[in-house]
Amino acid sequence: MSNDSQSKHDQKLVHVLKTSAAIFAEKGYHSTSIRDISRATKMSLAGLYYYFASKEELLFLIQDHCFSTVTMDCKRLIAGVEDPIQKLKLVVENHLNYFVKNMNEMKVLSHEANSITGDWFKKVNSKKRQYVDLVKNLLGEIARSQEVKGIDLRVATFSLFGMMNWIYNWYDPRKDADVTELARNITRIFLSGFLGSVLPEAAETGRESHLERPVSVWPQ
Amino acid sequence: MSNDSQSKHDQKLVHVLKTSAAIFAEKGYHSTSIRDISRATKMSLAGLYYYFASKEELLFLIQDHCFSTVTMDCKRLIAGVEDPIQKLKLVVENHLNYFVKNMNEMKVLSHEANSITGDWFKKVNSKKRQYVDLVKNLLGEIARSQEVKGIDLRVATFSLFGMMNWIYNWYDPRKDADVTELARNITRIFLSGFLGSVLPEAAETGRESHLERPVSVWPQ
DNA sequence: AATAACATCGAACACTCGTTCGAATTAATC
DNA sequence: GATTAATTCGAACGAGTGTTCGATGTTATT
Numbered sequence: 001m002s003n004d005s006q007s008k009h010d011q012k013l014v015h016v017l018k019t020s021a022a023i024f025a026e027k028g029y030h031s032t033s034i035r036d037i038s039r040a041t042k043m044s045l046a047g048l049y050y051y052f053a054s055k056e057e058l059l060f061l062i063q064d065h066c067f068s069t070v071t072m073d074c075k076r077l078i079a080g081v082e083d084p085i086q087k088l089k090l091v092v093e094n095h096l097n098y099f100v101k102n103m104n105e106m107k108v109l110s111h112e113a114n115s116i117t118g119d120w121f122k123k124v125n126s127k128k129r130q131y132v133d134l135v136k137n138l139l140g141e142i143a144r145s146q147e148v149k150g151i152d153l154r155v156a157t158f159s160l161f162g163m164m165n166w167i168y169n170w171y172d173p174r175k176d177a178d179v180t181e182l183a184r185n186i187t188r189i190f191l192s193g194f195l196g197s198v199l200p201e202a203a204e205t206g207r208e209s210h211l212e213r214p215v216s217v218w219p220q
Numbered sequence: 221m222s223n224d225s226q227s228k229h230d231q232k233l234v235h236v237l238k239t240s241a242a243i244f245a246e247k248g249y250h251s252t253s254i255r256d257i258s259r260a261t262k263m264s265l266a267g268l269y270y271y272f273a274s275k276e277e278l279l280f281l282i283q284d285h286c287f288s289t290v291t292m293d294c295k296r297l298i299a300g301v302e303d304p305i306q307k308l309k310l311v312v313e314n315h316l317n318y319f320v321k322n323m324n325e326m327k328v329l330s331h332e333a334n335s336i337t338g339d340w341f342k343k344v345n346s347k348k349r350q351y352v353d354l355v356k357n358l359l360g361e362i363a364r365s366q367e368v369k370g371i372d373l374r375v376a377t378f379s380l381f382g383m384m385n386w387i388y389n390w391y392d393p394r395k396d397a398d399v400t401e402l403a404r405n406i407t408r409i410f411l412s413g414f415l416g417s418v419l420p421e422a423a424e425t426g427r428e429s430h431l432e433r434p435v436s437v438w439p440q
Numbered sequence: 441a442a443t444a445a446c447a448t449c450g451a452a453c454a455c456t457c458g459t460t461c462g463a464a465t466t467a468a469t470c
Numbered sequence: 471g472a473t474t475a476a477t478t479c480g481a482a483c484g485a486g487t488g489t490t491c492g493a494t495g496t497t498a499t500t
Binding site: 014028066069073077093094097102111113114115152156158163164165167177181182185186191192 | 314335387408436438
């Protein structure tokens with residue numbers, strides 16, 4: 001008897017990955033031991049290694065799967081849409097919705113980006129770059145069509161990602177507004193800021209830096 | 221013979237803290253061993269413990285010092301300034317300048333916020349809350365005076381911090397514009413987005429969510 | 441020069457870590 | 471029901487961890 005879509009094996013792997021992601025999200029990758037995962041999954045230490053080859057591969061499986069899905073969903077969502085602004089709104093909405101719905105995995109993706117090394121790092125990073133470029137190009141398109149001036153495209157792109165990816169540090173679904181409202185807020189702040197050449201010139205006074213001298217944490 | 225401002229002991233402590241911050245920033249707190257720090261400072265393993273009581277206290281010393289300085293500089297900078305918008309600009313400028321000038325320490329502050337526990341965590345966290353509230357209140361002041369509507373203050377505050385704190389993930393002083401330009405970009409994007417009620421209503425179409433169903437990373 | 445305080449270190453301890461291996465158990469196939 | 475394959479596990483290994491301790495060297499004070 002062969003299963004249709006998902007074998008027993010894959011189902012259990014998914015369960016292991018989901019449980020691990022939750023612990024990684026809570027304690028961090030490096031301070032999570034395989035023994036922690038063993039305890040949470042009620043599997044033996046050695047038994048876990050039937051599902052992944054090493055702790056780092058486990059991290060890779062989580063990150064890779066997560067990135068693949070969010071990118072795929074994103075591309076599918078904006079396919080066919082013409083207006084680049086509309087596209088961007090969909091991208092932000094997708095990203096935030098995905099983030100909130102899969103907070104553990106996304107936190108592992110954001111926070112443990114440098115906990116993975118070697119070829120695994122390369123593979124995840126190339127997917128990341130692909131996703132970032134998609135957004136950057138979208139912003140470029142918008143900038144051209146709306147004649148946005150004086151904003152560095154790289155700064156703008158990472159400012160947007162900063163806004164979106166930072167939420168794992170503060171967003172609490174029980175306390176804060178739902179995702180739709182969150183997406184509306186962030187989209188509006190970013191987009192109207194990115195487009196908005198409208199900051200009153202009066203507020204632009206003091207163009208030079210106000211800092212007398214470079215400040216350093218430690219004396220000398 | 222007593223030293224005036226900084227004793228020999230404090231100077232060496234500062235050196236240890238700065239070196240440790242650099243390694244923590246590069247490898248992460250949990251995968252940095254005291255032996256790594258021993259190697260980098262050319263001090264013996266046991267010798268280091270003359271300057272701090274435990275690895276976690278070392279992390280605390282870095283974070284606490286960093287937070288104290290940035291908050292103090294910030295308050296000093298905006299003291300006497302009336303216009304809340306002008307104040308905010310100074311806060312952003314100070315934060316980013318500090319971040320870039322002390323990238324290692326600030327990365328440790330941002331990225332290892334949950335690597336510290338117990339009373340140390342409480343102490344650092346209360347300083348953090350103080351700083352965040354300062355910015356939040358400033359935004360509230362601006363919102364009232366400029367009649368900003370429809371933006372959640374909490375979302376706005378953390379969006380700003382997201383933009384600013386995310387830079388350790390991408391900012392490269394050799395590649396990107398200098399801090400003044402960076403601050404100008406980020407201030408403009410955020411402030412004109414926060415104030416800007418000016419997003420054309422045409423672009424506000426599609427108020428309902430475009431996502432057909434909640435998406436989850438893992439099937440089921 | 442003797443004393444006290446400061447500073448440094450080698451060597452070890454107790455512990456946790458990721459990983460492996462061979463055997464045992466269960467499920468699938470013939 | 472026998473054979474093969476898939477899955478699980480207890481027990482251990484070797485390496486690395488944070489931390490301590492007693493001793494030694496160094497500097498400042500009397």
